Amino acid sequence: MKPIPFSPPDIIPADIDAVADVLRSGWITTGPKTKEFERDIAVYCGAERAVCLSSATAGLELCLRILGIGPGDEVITTPYTYAATANVILHTGAKPVFADIRRDTFEIDSDAVARAVSKRTKAVIPVDFGGWPCDYDSLFAVLNAKKRLYRPRRGTLQTRFERCPVIADAAHSFGSNYHGIMTGSVADMTVFSFHAVKNLTTAEGGAVTFGSLPDFPAEKLYHRFQLLSLHGQNKDALEKMQKGSWKYSVDLPGYKYNMTDMQAALGLSQLKRYEKEILPGRERVCSAYDAAFSGDERVIIPPFRGPGRKWCWHLYPLRLRGAEEDERDRIITEMASQGISLNVHFIPVVLHPAYRERGYSIRTCPNAYTMYRNEISLPVYPGLPGEDAQRVVSSLKRLLD
């Protein structure tokens, strides 16, 4: 039987042509296509500004660096995420503090955040897991209630915030919507991923969206991101190429996190059909799974429906009711032997050796473990034929009997 992959990239001939055009154009790295993609992302998300980068990881790290977060600081995040979210905190020298997720949902628990806030807390990074926006209202309410504890470091952008800033890890939620506001303009800064398995892809890539801060226009923030993403160089490669404009200065020791025009061209081409084809294609698959599994007592369907939030159908995390890790793992192996690729999202960050060695423990995050131990993510992509989705359903149901 034909194998069913988990999440192959959705690439059409127009995407290939768009990338080939850049290759033929004589300008392949950061340039006009990247600028155009940034404008289109900002418009799509209703954000003042967007900056394209080499990955979401780079975006998360630059948000922390731009805020001046480092050694001695704490950043609160969720254990229910890919390690990137927490690794970047370690990279800055700050300490990740994990607030557990809510019972039976995948989102960070604002009550746990409230308990974790201290005078050292300099940012919170929630994750829109699976493409379902987390509960930003209660998160902002908690941080507002705790704003007496917020100690912005002098001489940094932290002083532009009255409460602890929220950096959304929206790697999964491009195109989602929170009470009528697109992700990208809900949190103080929002980070998207365009990695190969994400809804919209540039192979590798990411973007950060943001607005103006008090006395600090979005344009100025954009310039900071640009400086940091290209070695602190005050002119990008394209500007340097203008006639007689070779001279530049390095204003700070920055990073190398810029996006190329090849990536941006792929992103632009994908964005053109994102609302009309890519999202409806994903919705079709997720709705078929919902219809097949709702009412089936052996499973728990994703908690991604409800008022005020719109899911972008990134993941379909199904839970096997009452199952433990070994049974879940057995089902993944059995499905694989029938050619169907499943996945698990996520191994809680605190379970990984890198974090255990640093003294973290799953005991502080019981809800994360409860979700993880019996979670399986089903294949979702726009080109997944209806009959293949039905084969996923029937194979799984047979194994559950």
Ligand SMILES: *Cc1c(COP(=O)(O)O)cnc(C)c1O
């Ligand atoms: C994919 C992912 C990232 C990292 O994205 P990159 O673009 O690969 O750096 C971060 N957070 C979450 C939740 C992700 O799934």
